[in-house]
Amino acid sequence: MDVPLDTVSAYFPDAYVIDPVAIRLAARKLEAGELVAFPSETVYGLGADAENPTAVASIYAAKGRPSNHPVIVHIAPEADIGYWAQAIPPEAYQLIAAFWPGPLTLILQRAEHVSSALSGGQTSIGIRCPSHPVAQALLREFKAGKGGIAGPSANKFGHVSPTTAQHVRDEFGDGTDSPIGYVLDGGQSEVGIESTIIDLSRIATHGPVLLRPGDISAAKIAAVLGVAVQAADSAAPRASGTLESHYAPHTPVLQIEPAHLLTALTELRQAGQRLALISYSAGTEKSVPLVAHYPMPDAPHGYAHNLYAALRELDQANADVIVVEAPPQDIAWQGINDRLRRAAFVSTEKFLQFKYLP
Numbered sequence: 001m002d003v004p005l006d007t008v009s010a011y012f013p014d015a016y017v018i019d020p021v022a023i024r025l026a027a028r029k030l031e032a033g034e035l036v037a038f039p040s041e042t043v044y045g046l047g048a049d050a051e052n053p054t055a056v057a058s059i060y061a062a063k064g065r066p067s068n069h070p071v072i073v074h075i076a077p078e079a080d081i082g083y084w085a086q087a088i089p090p091e092a093y094q095l096i097a098a099f100w101p102g103p104l105t106l107i108l109q110r111a112e113h114v115s116s117a118l119s120g121g122q123t124s125i126g127i128r129c130p131s132h133p134v135a136q137a138l139l140r141e142f143k144a145g146k147g148g149i150a151g152p153s154a155n156k157f158g159h160v161s162p163t164t165a166q167h168v169r170d171e172f173g174d175g176t177d178s179p180i181g182y183v184l185d186g187g188q189s190e191v192g193i194e195s196t197i198i199d200l201s202r203i204a205t206h207g208p209v210l211l212r213p214g215d216i217s218a219a220k221i222a223a224v225l226g227v228a229v230q231a232a233d234s235a236a237p238r239a240s241g242t243l244e245s246h247y248a249p250h251t252p253v254l255q256i257e258p259a260h261l262l263t264a265l266t267e268l269r270q271a272g273q274r275l276a277l278i279s280y281s282a283g284t285e286k287s288v289p290l291v292a293h294y295p296m297p298d299a300p301h302g303y304a305h306n307l308y309a310a311l312r313e314l315d316q317a318n319a320d321v322i323v324v325e326a327p328p329q330d331i332a333w334q335g336i337n338d339r340l341r342r343a344a345f346v347s348t349e350k351f352l353q354f355k356y357l358p
Contacts (some may be wrong), residue, residue, distance in 0.1 A: 018137045022184060027141040029181045030055075030149065035062060037154040037168045038138050039186030040130040042103045042195050042214070043161040043308065044168050045074065045151030046180070049142075056117050056150050062172065062179040065157040070120040072105050072195070072240055073127050073148040076139035084127055084148060086111045089203050091225050098224045101131035103191050103215045107199040107237055118150055124201040124237040134186035152240055153194065154180075160249050160311045160343070163189040167312060191215045192305040193335050197239045198229070206230060211239040213334040215304065245345040247308075249315035251276070252347035255326045255340055262287055265323060268351075276319035278310050280327070292317035300332045307336060311343065321351070 026036045033055045036047045046063065048055035050073045060067060073084055077100070082088060085108035092106055110116070110125035119125045127148075130136065142149060153161040154168045162168045165185035172178045196214030198221060199206075209230045210218050218229040232242075241247070256264040258281055265288040268275055276292040277285055280303065285293040294310040296303050314322045324340055327333045 018133060020137075023134075023137045023141050026138055026182045026184050027143075030138075030142050030147075033058075034181030035059065035179055036138075037162075037165070037172075037180050037183040038135055038149070038151070039132050039165070039184060039189060040074075040135045040151075041132045041190045042130070042193065043163050043189050044154040044165065045135075045149070046154035046168075047074070047138075047149040047151040050118060050148035050150040051115070053115060053117060056115070058179065059150060059152060063152065063155070063157045065152065066120075067117075068120040068238065069157075069243075070122065070124075070126060070238055070240060071118055071150045071152045073118060073125060074135065074139060074151045075127060075129055075148050076145040077101055077129055077136065078145055079129070079139070079148070080146075081108075081127060082111075083146075084111055084114055084125055085109055089200055091203055091208060092200050094224055095198065095200075095221065096129075099216055099220075100129040101136065102129070103131070103195040104128060104221075105195045105197045105212075105240075107197060107201050107211065107239060109201050120238055122237050124199075126197065126239060128195055132186055132189075134184055138184065158243070158246055158248060160247055160308050160315070161194065162312075163192050163305075163308045167308070170312070188305070188309070190305065192307055192309075193339055194241050196221075196335070197242075199232075199236055199239070201237060206233065206236075209233070209236055211236060212242055213338050215301075215335060217331055217334065219331060241342075244342060246342040247311075247339045248343045248346065249311045249322065251315050251317075251319055252321045252350055253311070253324060253340070253344040254321055254347060254351055255324045255344050257326050261323075261325050268321065268323070273320045274318065276314040276317045276322045277325070278314065278322065279325040281325060284325070291319045300327075300330075300336060303327065303333075304336050307339065321347070 105128040196216040197212040199209040280298040
């Protein structure tokens with residue numbers, strides 16, 4: 001299929017077919033200081049040359065991101081992590097060997113020559129190596145594989161992250177008014193939620209610390225390191241996606257335990273609320289009139305894969321509230337529950353008068 005390369009989007013028939021012309025064009029745009037949206041196995045990133053302060057500032061401006069909120073630097077599999085970080089502990093290399101390329105971000109001590117703008121003014125830096133083939137091709141082409149791409153999620157700050165190229169276009173537009181110079185389309189992100197973030201910058205005093213759960217669980221990390229992973233403490237470095245309210249659609253979100261779901265839907269409907277529903281148990285959606293329903297897989301991998309697409313679709317359904325059947329609390333669901341809790345954080349206060357809420 002022939003697609004003009006002077007448009008914002010480059011076409012990939014599937015995530016594993018690489019268009020070298022599109023990759024070269026995207027890399028040249030990054031090297032020229034432009035923003036490029038690119039796919040990863042987690043979500044789509046809004047990329048800029050991590051060594052170009054003006055380009056990094058453009059990320060913050062486009063997203064409306066606070067300057068003290070750090071971004072993650074993405075590097076190629078062959079890149080030298082020692083260029084970006086210093087005093088790298090042996091535990092970092094253990095985790096790299098086990099999980100890179102993949103959905104794991106390591107927080108390390110930032111090398112002195114690396115701009116503090118990447119870390120929100122902190123002495124640490126977040127680094128990861130994505131496994132998506134399009135992202136890897138871009139990273140290998142960009143600065144001959146020796147550069148780093150600063151890449152927070154390609155959405156406005158605090159909103160639902162994008163897992164398709166169309167989500168990026170919906171967020172930022174698809175023309176000359178868009179702040180993005182190019183969008184690489186690599187299909188739907190496989191994992192569907194952001195990477196696990198582990199702080200190793202204070203490992204001598206605090207051990208490994210989980211700052212954000214994701215597809216790679218704390219238990220898997222502990223199995224590699226041979227020590228327990230600690231919960232985040234008040235002095236932990238700030239990290240991407242860890243504010244109490246985050247990943248939120250414009251429509252309010254309510255999580256309801258499965259045992260109370262029908263009662264909650266009935267009460268909301270009687271109060272005149274237009275309802276959209278995300279559920280993984282069959283049948284409840286037939287009991288109460290809904291403006292939209294998004295059925296989800298009942299396994300964590302499939303649920304995570306579809307989560308942001310579901311929130312984005314139902315955000316367009318003209319509902320007053322998106323009701324989510326709360327997932328299980330098992331460790332395998334930790335990343336999903338983290339995202340849903342943050343998505344619903346502000347909304348919950350608007351519905352405290354309903355008896356089913358704790």
